[in-house]
Amino acid sequence: MLLAALLDGEDAAARAALRALGEPFARVPGTHLVRVQVLQPPPRRWRGRPRPYLLLAAEHDGPPEPWLAAAGRELDTVLAHCAFWPGAGDPAEVARWALERRVDVGFSVVATDATVEEVGVALHRQAEVRRLIAEERRP
Amino acid sequence: MAPSPLTILSPVPWWWALWIRVSWPLARLTGFVAAPLQKLSFIHAARWGLVARWPPDRAARRDRGAPRSLLFLTTFDGSAVQYIEAFVRVVPGRIMGLYGGAQGFPGVRRSRPVERYIREHSHPVDHFWCAYPDATVTMKRQALALTAHYDAYLASDRSDAAWRRFTTQAQTLL
Amino acid sequence: MIDTAELQGGLLRGYGHPVATWIFAAVDDPAAARVFLAALADDLTPARDWEAKPPVTRNVALSYRALRALQLPASLLNGFPAEVRAGMAARARLLGDRPETFDAPFDAVEVVVSLQAATPTALAEAADATRAALEAGGLAVTGEQRGGLLDGSREHFGFTDGFSQPAIEGFAREAVPGQGVPYRRLGFGPLRWRALAAGEFVLGAPDEDGDPPPAPAAPFDRETTFVVLRKLRQDVAAFRGQIAREAERMGLAPETLAARLVGRWPDGSPLALRPDAPDERLGNDPIAANDFAYGDDPAGLRCPRGAHVRRTNPRDALGWDGKLTARHRILRRGMPYGEALGNGAPDDGADRGLIFVSVQASVARQFEIVQQQWCNDGNAFGLGHEPDPIAGPEATPARAIVATSPPRITEPLHSYVACRGGEYLVVPSLRALRMLPAL
Secondary structure, eight states: OEEEEBOTTOHHHHHHHHHTOOOGGGGSTTEEEEEEEEEOOOOOTTSOOOOOEEEEEEEESSOHHHHHHHHHHHTHHHHTTBTTOOOSSOHHHHHHHHHHTBOOEEEEEESOOOOHHHHHHHHHHHHHHHHHHHTTOOO | OOOEEEEEEEEOOHHHHHHHHHHHHHHHHHTTTHHHHHHSTTEEEEEEEEEOSSSSOTTSOOOTTSOOEEEEEEEESSOHHHHHHHHHHHSHHHHHHHHTTSTTOOOSSOHHHHHHHHHHHBOOOSEEEESOTTOOHHHHHHHHHHHHHHHHHHTTTOOHHHHHHHHHHTGGGO | OOOTTTSBSSSSSOOOOSEEEEEEEEESSHHHHHHHHHHHGGGSOBSSOOSSOOSEEEEEEEEHHHHHHTTOOHHHHTTSOHHHHHOGGGGHHHHTOOGGGOOTTTTSOOEEEEEEESSHHHHHHHHHHHHHHHHHTTEEEEEEEEEEOOGGGBOTTSOBOSOOOOOBTTSTTTTOTTSSEEEOGGGOSSOEEEOBOGGGTSBTSOOTTSSOOOOOSTTSSSSBEEEEEEEEEEOHHHHHHHHHHHHHHHTOOHHHHHHHHHSBOTTSOBTTTOSSSOOHHHHTOTTGGGOOOSTTOTTOSSSOTTOHHHHHOOTTTTSGGGTTTGGGOOEEOOEEESOOOOTTOOOOOOOOEEEEEEEESOTTTTHHIIIIIIISOOGGGTOTTOOOTTTSOTTOOBOOEEETTTTEEOOOBOOOEEEEEEEEEEEOOHHHHHHGGGO
16 A cells, blocks of 8 residues: 655546556456555644655565566556656666555455455365366266 | 445544554454454455654655545455454454544444445545456455466366366355 | 224235335325225225235225325325435435336326235226226326236246245244344354344334334324335346356256346255256245255355345345345335246337335335445455346346355356336325324
């Protein structure tokens, strides 16, 4: 879960860039779920309007660095609207940038700890077993 | 119906943030909060984070215009109304432990004020993707559990009796 | 507290008459129609107790389209729930309906006057008088649909119907076990049943959340409810043929296969209590035949997890002693229509089925959840996306697990219940109707 400040006046452009995305995360291996959004915090009383932020949060397999490197490449046009975005060229810089903007997760609930691939295989086999039972056959 | 994402940002006073910092490690250790939520078999993922500093990036100047907040991200099957109903009717104590001190949180005696609170504090998700949009939490869990039984069958003598045993063991996982 | 003199009858308690008709009308002259409906309030059957059952009952319901045609102020119209304003056809994707197949007059519903009577003659006389009155009252009659109970209170597929209505606090069936909300005292001990809050079915009374449900502005805020009216055509010959073929393939008796899809035997005895064979005496006992739960049968060994009655009223099947089902109950007040098709008779092409009528304070939270999440999908019951082969979408065949240990799964079965139109309707209080000319 990371929160990145958006450059002044670029929240609308960031939102438009997000909405214009196709399915980039289909190309990021190990991605179960991901959301990216412009987040506008509510103002505190007697303070000015806070700046908007970009929220990126994902459930993915494996350590964060390779995932971030791949996600960074796919989201480069969106992340370019964030302050201090180093570009997607250097995975180490991407990881450093993301780590600095990480929100510590207090706790979490996740439906399963299987990998994306394991889930896919399991769903496929479940469908196969169901079909075999319906047809009264065995493998 | 594909799973749905929900992002809720709840401003909290300093003393509630303190409570969160103290109670969360204990909750994590004991599984006191997570265990019943796991049993609510429509939650793909739920994560709570405390945003005490905006932005989290310490090299940047602190944005004092943004309040200390509890950030809740979840992805779920079914409708938001049913999600809230489950929280209010099944795990009200845990929800109070998370939100009891949040500004404007109406308590968990009734669903409708909580629905209103969530509407007022949720933020639209601009881009959402999931690997298996047709697979619910229950389907994934069943499929994974079935796989274990199926592997055992494939490693057996694969007789009629073994097939009957496998399909009987797996009948609630189909 | 519900004022039963202002609430229309036939909702919280059924009339129990054997024949009915629904007369459809469109608003022709808004001013005249308002005056007519206001005067009609004096001739409607209220919900209050009667000493002798009226031989003919009369009630009226209005779609949002009718309320707009009556030119009610926008400030009042905007207070109706979104799904009622949109209308049932706009919810087709959610419901699995095909509006292009809707029959007149169910394809454009405005005002519906429903009559029930003790005899067909009394019904016909009342219907004639009602049609004439509507035409003289600024409304144009667009059609009529007659209905009537079949022998043995069965529906066209041969199953006894009308079981398992919710128990409502302060009204009928309060003390009937299995009809209300399950609970355990202090969270453990035997499963008990309590009546549902009346506000689940009538605006103005507290609902299960503890407060009166969201309501439009006065005078539609009290003694008012929402009805879902649907014409469900049943292809009896095709249903019987499919059951016979699949039963033969599986080596089951057709009655057994059908019972496992429905969750009750044709005589009404529930599989939850009689998994292996029907029990006519139990089926004829409305108290005992509803005194069961599913919590002790999570695997569906007695009553299959996807059986129709288990889907449409899960009781405690979703866990937590029924806490997640209490707010999704519906009252059903429908009636079959069309002549019964004799046993073994070939398809005669006749139009027959069920005029489905459900009553609820929130169509979105109650009827739509039951139809969309529980009938049209199986995930809540651990069955993936398999719909109900009995009441699921016409266009989506369903596989059903109809035997256990070891499990046996049917080939894809078509639902032979098809929605041929209907609408979400407002049932105003008598007070609201009388106030129409002034609104």
